[in-house]
Amino acid sequence: MGHNSFYVTTPIYYVNDKPHIGHAYTTILADVLARYHRLMDEPTHFLTGTDEHGQKVQQAAKANNVSPLEHCNNTVVRFQELWQRLGITHDDFIRTTEPRHTQIVQAILSDLHERGLIYSASYKGWYCVPCERFYTEKDLVDGECPECHRNTEELEERSYFFKMSQYQDRLIDYIESHPEFIQPAHRRQETLGFLKKQPLGDLCISRPKARLSWGIELPFDHDYVTYVWFDALVNYISAVGYRTNNALFSQWWPASYHLIGKDILTTHTVYWPTMLMAMGVELPKTVFAHGWWLVGDTKMSKSLNNVVNPMAMIDQYGVDAFRYFLMAGMSLGQDASFTEKIFVERYNADLANDLGNLASRAIKMIERNFAGLMPPCAEIGDDERELATLCLAAAGSMAEAVKNMQLDNGLATVLATVREANRYFDKMKPWVLAKSGDLATLGRVLRHTMECLRIASGLLYPCMPEKMTILRRALGISEDAITPHMPRLSQWNVLSEGAKVALDEALFPRAEYKEDAPAAAPPAMAPTPKEKASKKGDAVPGVISIAEVGKVKLQTAEIIAAEPVANSDKLLKLQVRIDQDLRQIVSGIAKFYSPDSLIGKHVIVITNLKPAVLRGVESNGMLLAAEHQGVLRLITTDGPIPSGASVG
Incomplete structure (x- = not known):
């Protein structure tokens, strides 16, 4: 891969799923990154697609009385239609049922088998149909799948295995010597913890056709198909010419970013790199695992019926x-x-009030006072110089934010310049200038406000291409420059004097959010004698009710990473696993525990505490500890128990 090329991928989405906010988020993120890199004149390739093999597809096809491929053809359109609605600009959409993919998977399997890296053996384990994965008994949580928490079934069958175990030490060395390979850093520590905790087993890469026939047939045994994960991961290279087009493959591989959700970290940071090592293929530059969208504090789940459509x-x-x-x-x-509610509040604050309102006010004043024509470039004063400096710096900040995968910070900087432009606009009082007839000063104010909107619209274009296209046309920008070019966003006074300026309707009309009316309280009932007696305790200082105790949510957590907080001799920054979630907690225990001594400890955490920022580091929870005469000890469990277990 050349230094100036950018190859970004999403996971390939399981065709049996209905698209939800998780799918949309990862794909929009990839699209926004691809668009930014295109604006920076970097050759860019953006891949997404669908995973179309496996037991759930076979079962759904049978239930609908169609072939598995017909079922896939009928359901893949859910994703294709949504990506079109979302304005996704992928360069390729791969389906794992396509010959270009299946042929490469079979070629890889043949090569690994011939080199003795795939072997046959009997296997016994607990199988989860929804996840299509085998687990050992110790992996199960209360007898259920550790991933989806559904029932598993015990199976014993002859299978084929990939010798993944022989790459364990090599993978650990690679991860430790390439800190950029797994990001963010706490996910890197999570994978290293997994690899160092126990010997890595070999990977079962087959399923018998007697149980599952819908998959890519093993080229060396026609009674078996390929395990869906071994099949699916290969899409990242089969789509860019591996084994078929060396020039294309060398242009794009290794990938700049595999974007994934944190729930598929192990498959992408253990299975996939060991497969590539066995193939003799360079590893991707970065696997980036983003977090989950929660509803309040709760993970979105189909079973809870809280998935955002x-x-x-x-x-x-x-x-x-x-x-x-x-x-x-x-x-x-x-x-x-x-x-x-959070969505509407941000929409109104950032888009309707700040950006949309500024555009509307400035453009309307040009229409009323300058016949809708862009005022000339005027001499810059101190107020304009301050605004220009801020806007031009935002372009550099946005480029840096894209590079560092901190898009939220970059967007916040851009919106800060828009708010500054609103303050400049209000300070200069252009309506007073118009009334007094001072058109020279009025033109200067409006011209520099429009320059700020030009830069902001360009920097926001990858996130909001439709609306920013409308805004850029409203600013009088010519059609050949509607798609912004990053170098031009670092220049001031670019707009053309005399260009036609017009905005027909509000960019972002204010939105209304109506909360459901609270349910009526049940009628009060006379207290029982027992309740009357309990009420006497309510007045005792220091005594609380059981209801108040219940407000504090305590859960078990496993510490998987720890490091000192900069410029503090008391604070440690911890990454703790709570069920499938990962949280960052800042704790004042540095004088009592070294970071290394904390890894693997199972502690008790308050998980519904309001987030706080300590020495510039966000903390989401509190560890419980006991202190006596200068000695502090963390409250831990007295035996093994899954993280996320309720305490109380």
Whole structure:
């Protein structure tokens, strides 16, 4: 891969799923990154697609009385239609049922088998149909799948295995010597913890046709098909010419970013790199695992019926507002909360009030006072110089944010310049200038406000291409320059004097959010004698009710990473696993524990504590500890128990 090329991928989505906010987020993120890199004149390739093999597809096809391929053809359109609605600009969409993919998977399998890296053996384990994965008994949580928490079934069968175990030490060395390979850093530590905790087993890469016939047939045994994960991961190289087009493959591989959700970290940071090592193929530059969108503090789940439907949000608030919220609302690598109320508040604050209102006010004044023609470039004063400096710096900040995968910070900087332009506009009082007839000063104010909007619209274009195209046309920018060019966003006074300026309707009309009326309280009942007696305790200082105790949510957690907080001799920054979630907690225990001594400890954490920022580091929870006469000890469990277990 050349230094100036950018290859980004999403996971290939399971065709049996209905697209939800998780699918939309990863794909929009890839699209926004691809668009930014195109604006920076970097050759860019963006791949997405669908995973179409496996047991769930076979079962669904049978239930609908169609062939598996017909079922895939009928359901893949859900993703293709949504990507079109979301304005996704992928360069390729791969389906794992395509010959260009299946042929490469079989070629890889043949090569590994011939070199003795795939062998046959009997296997006994617990199989989860929804996840299509085998687990050992110790992996199960209360007898259920550790991933989806559904029932498993014990199976014993002859299978084929990939010798993944022989790459364990090599993979550990690679991860430790290439810190950019797994990002963010706490996911890197999570994978290293997994690899160092126990010997790595070999990977079962087959399923017998007697149980599952819908898959890529093993080229060396026609009674078996390929395990869906071994099949699916190969898409990242089969789509860019591996074994078929060396020039194309060398142009794009290794990938710049595999974007994934944190729930598929192991497959992408253990299975995939060991497969590539066995093939003799260079590893991708970075696997980036983002967090989950939560509803409040709860993970979105079909079983809880709280999954956000992207189509519904698009229909109500528009594509670009939805894209903007997803990019601005999540710090990459951390979980984020999605509620319609939060969405509407950010939409109104950032888009309707700040950006949309500024554009409307400035353009209307040019229409009224300059016949809708862009005022000339005027001499710059101190106020304009300050605004210009801020806007031009935002272009550099956005480029840096893209490079560092901190899109939310970059967008926040751009919106800060828009707010500064609003303050400049209000300070200069152009309506007073218009009334007094000072058109020279009025033109200067409006011209520099429009320059700020030009730069902001360019920097926001990858997130909101439709709305920013409308805004850039409204600024009088010619059609050949509507798609912004990053170098031009670092220049001031670019707009053409005399260009036609017009905005027919509000860019972002204000949105209304109506909360459901609270349910009526049940009628009060006379207290029982026992309740009357308990009420006496309520007045005792220091005594609390059981209801108050219940407000504190305590859960078990496993510490998987720890490091000192900069410029503090008391604070440690910890990454803790709580069920499938990963949280960052800052704790004042540095004088009592070294970072290395904490790894693997099972502790008790308050998980519903309001987030706090300590020495510039966000903390989401509190560890419980006991202190006596200068000695501090963490409260831990007295035996093994899964992280995320409730305490109380």
